Every structure is written in structure tokens, then in C-alpha cells.
Amino acid sequence: MSQIVFKESLSSSILRMRIDAPRIAKKRKAGQFIMVRPTAQDERLPLTIAHADANAGWVEIIFQIVGQGTTSLATLNVGDKVADFVGPLGRPTHIEQFGRVLCVGGGVGTAPLHPIARALAEAGNEVTTVIGARSGDLLMLEAEMRSFSHAVHIATDDGSVGHHGFVTEVVKQLLETVAFDFAVVIGPAMMMRFTSELIVAKGIRTVASLNPIMVDGTGMCGGCRVTVHGKTQFACVDGPEFDASGIDWTELTKRLGSYRAFEEKRRDEHQCKLKVTP
Numbered sequence: 001m002s003q004i005v006f007k008e009s010l011s012s013s014i015l016r017m018r019i020d021a022p023r024i025a026k027k028r029k030a031g032q033f034i035m036v037r038p039t040a041q042d043e044r045l046p047l048t049i050a051h052a053d054a055n056a057g058w059v060e061i062i063f064q065i066v067g068q069g070t071t072s073l074a075t076l077n078v079g080d081k082v083a084d085f086v087g088p089l090g091r092p093t094h095i096e097q098f099g100r101v102l103c104v105g106g107g108v109g110t111a112p113l114h115p116i117a118r119a120l121a122e123a124g125n126e127v128t129t130v131i132g133a134r135s136g137d138l139l140m141l142e143a144e145m146r147s148f149s150h151a152v153h154i155a156t157d158d159g160s161v162g163h164h165g166f167v168t169e170v171v172k173q174l175l176e177t178v179a180f181d182f183a184v185v186i187g188p189a190m191m192m193r194f195t196s197e198l199i200v201a202k203g204i205r206t207v208a209s210l211n212p213i214m215v216d217g218t219g220m221c222g223g224c225r226v227t228v229h230g231k232t233q234f235a236c237v238d239g240p241e242f243d244a245s246g247i248d249w250t251e252l253t254k255r256l257g258s259y260r261a262f263e264e265k266r267r268d269e270h271q272c273k274l275k276v277t278p
Contacts, residue, residue, distance in 0.1 A: 002085035005058055007078050011138050013065045014108065015074055016050070022057030024049075024087050030119040031093030031112070031241055033211065034059065037084035038073040045069045046236065048112035048211055049088065050141075059085075062111035062140065090240050093119065093207075099181035101125040102174065102204070103149075104195055106132045106167050106187025110140050112211055113186045120184075121148040128178065129153070130170050132187075136161035168195050180204050185244060186211070189253050196244035208244040210235040210252070226252050 006018035024034060033048045051060035065074050076082065093116045101120050105113035110131045121127045127148065132155040133139040139154065139161055146152050154162030155170045163170050168191065174180075175198060183199045185192050186209040199206045210226060224235035229246035233239065 003081045004076055004078050006060075007076075010062065010140050014062065014138065014140060015065070016060065016062045017073075017076075018058040018060045019082065019085055020057055021059045021085050021087075022054075024059050024085070025052040025057050026054045028052050028059065028088040029092035030095060030115040031209070032088035032090045033112075033236075033240065034061070034085060034087030035089065036061065036073065036082055036086075038069065038076060038082055040083045042069055042072045042083070044084065045073070046089075046211065048209075048240075050111040050114055052115075059087075062108065064108045090236060091238070093184075093241060095119045095123050097124045098205075099125065100179065101127050102130070102171070102178075102180045102183040102199065103127055104130045104167055104171060104183065104185045104187070106191040106195075107134070107138070108140075109187030109191075109209070109211075110145075112209055113184065114141050114144060116184055116186075116209075117145065118148055120182075125182075126150045128174065128180070130155065130167050130174070132156065132167035132170075132191075134158065167191060168198060171195050172198055175199065175202050183207070184209070184241075189249070189256055192244070193247075193249040193253070196247075200245045206244040207241045208247060209239070209241045210247075211240050225255070 003020045004017055005020050008016045010016055028049050033046050035044045035046055037044045047061045047063055049059055050062045063070050065071055103113055103117040117127050117129055128151045129145045129149040130153045134157045136156055153170050155165055155167045183204050183206040185196045192208045196206050196208050226233050227248035228242045
């Protein structure tokens with residue numbers, strides 16, 4: 001069992017945790033994820049590795065409290081141990097010197113974007129980062145992104161910080177003035193769809209991370225099936241990153257929607273047991 005060594009609230013619903021996992025910390029690469037089971041009674045959750053320190057031996061995860069599993073994980077504190085912490089899983093991001101790179105993160109998607117953008121910068125790329133959130137209090141990792149990005153642009157739905165609107169609008173403006181050589185997009189499915197379509201239309205090679213559709217992390221459940229260039233792929237074993245120009249976004253969106261009612265029911269049942277008032 002792996003022990004929690006650090007816990008921090010980034011907002012009312014977003015938490016950062018560091019878990020003692022020296023073997024994973026040494027082997028992980030940008031773009032990979034772990035499977036965590038908070039307690040023996042919980043289901044496993046696929047969470048992208050947001051950061052890691054091979055010398056200190058910890059792995060960092062950032063998650064938003066949405067369903068039963070993340071609600072349970074949020075109740076654990078420093079010194080507690082999670083039942084399972086397995087990884088690194090998934091195919092690492094292909095990192096090379098592309099030139100000018102555009103990295104776009106929406107919501108909690110900024111967490112998995114962070115190690116990828118950092119690795120691209122360390123490989124000698126000029127990284128322009130765009131991050132967005134519903135409001136300023138839900139914005140995350142801005143300082144970390146600024147530490148290695150050539151430029152950082154922010155968008156919030158309510159206009160409390162940065163551009164008043166969506167990241168797609170900021171990306172559209174950037175594409176009119178800057179010639180990028182490569183792009184990475186991570187966030188909610190609809191944001192990834194419309195943002196990547198804008199970028200691909202400019203002839204820029206673009207990858208999208210399909211972390212949001214992963215379920216069991218092994219490819220056995222089939223819940224993360226996605227069609228890419230007409231071929232069936234599984235996000236957790238063939239990805240989580242794919243060529244955005246070939247993703248069947250309509251199919252992906254429908255699959256995500258099919259789980260919503262079940263997830264809400266599980267979350268409500270769990271909150272009732274904990275006597276949590278939404």
C-alpha cells in the first residue's frame with residue numbers, strides 16, 4: 001500500500017496529492033498514467049501522472065471530485081495509504097524537437113498537460129501554452145506552466161481571469177499570427193474536438209489525450225474504445241494520445257454520455273453513506 005505524503009486543495013473541488021511510489025517515480029514518462037484504488041471497497045481510477053520526483057520517490061496526481069471514486073480519494077489525508085497504486089501505464093508521449101509547439105489544456109486537463117509541455121520545453125521546443133477553466137478559482141498550474149513556457153494565455157468562462165470565453169477562441173487568435181509545428185490538446189471531449197479541428201485545419205500535426213474516456217486502464221472493459229482513422233483503438237493501451245485528425249469525435253462523445261447517469265448515481269449513494277450534503 002502506498003502512503004500519501006502531501007495533500008493540497010487547489011480549489012473547492014480540485015486536489016493535488018503526492019503518493020510515495022519510488023519505482024513508478026523512476027520509470028514514468030510524460031503522458032503516462034496510474035491506476036489508483038482509494039480503499040478496498042472502491043473501484044480503480046485511471047489518473048494521469050501530473051508530476052514525479054525520482055529522487056524523493058513520490059508521484060503527483062491532480063483530480064477533481066466528480067464521482068464516487070474521487071470523492072473517496074478526497075477523504076484520505078497525509079499518512080493514509082491507498083489500497084492500490086499501479087503504473088506507469090499507457091504509451092508515453094513522443095517527445096522530440098518540433099520547433100514551435102502549442103499546448104492547450106482545459107479544466108483538469110491542465111494536469112496531464114503539465115508534464116508533456118515541460119518535456120517538450122526541455123527538448124528544446126518553444127512552447128506556447130493555453131489553459132482554461134470555468135472560473136479563476138478553478139485555474140491550476142499557471143505558475144508551473146510559466147516557468148518553462150515561451151508564453152502562457154489564459155481563458156475563463158466567466159472572464160474572472162484572462163480572456164473572457166473559451167480556450168478555442170484564444171487558440172483561433174494565436175493561429176492567425178503564429179505558425180506552429182506541433183500541438184497537444186487535453187481536456188473535456190468537446191473542447192478537444194473543436195480546438196483540435198481548428199489546429200488541424202491549419203495543417204498542424206495535433207495529438208489529443210483521451211484520458212477522459214478511460215475506465216479500467218487495461219483495455220478489458222472496452223469502455224475506452226475509440227475509432228481513429230477508421231480503426232478501433234483502446235485509449236488505455238493504445239493511447240492515451242492519438243492523432244486528433246483521425247478521431248471519431250461523435251462516437252467518443254456519445255460513449256462518454258452513456259456513463260453519466262451511472263456515475264451520478266454512484267456519487268450520490270456514496271455521499272449518502274458519508275452523510276455528505278452536496
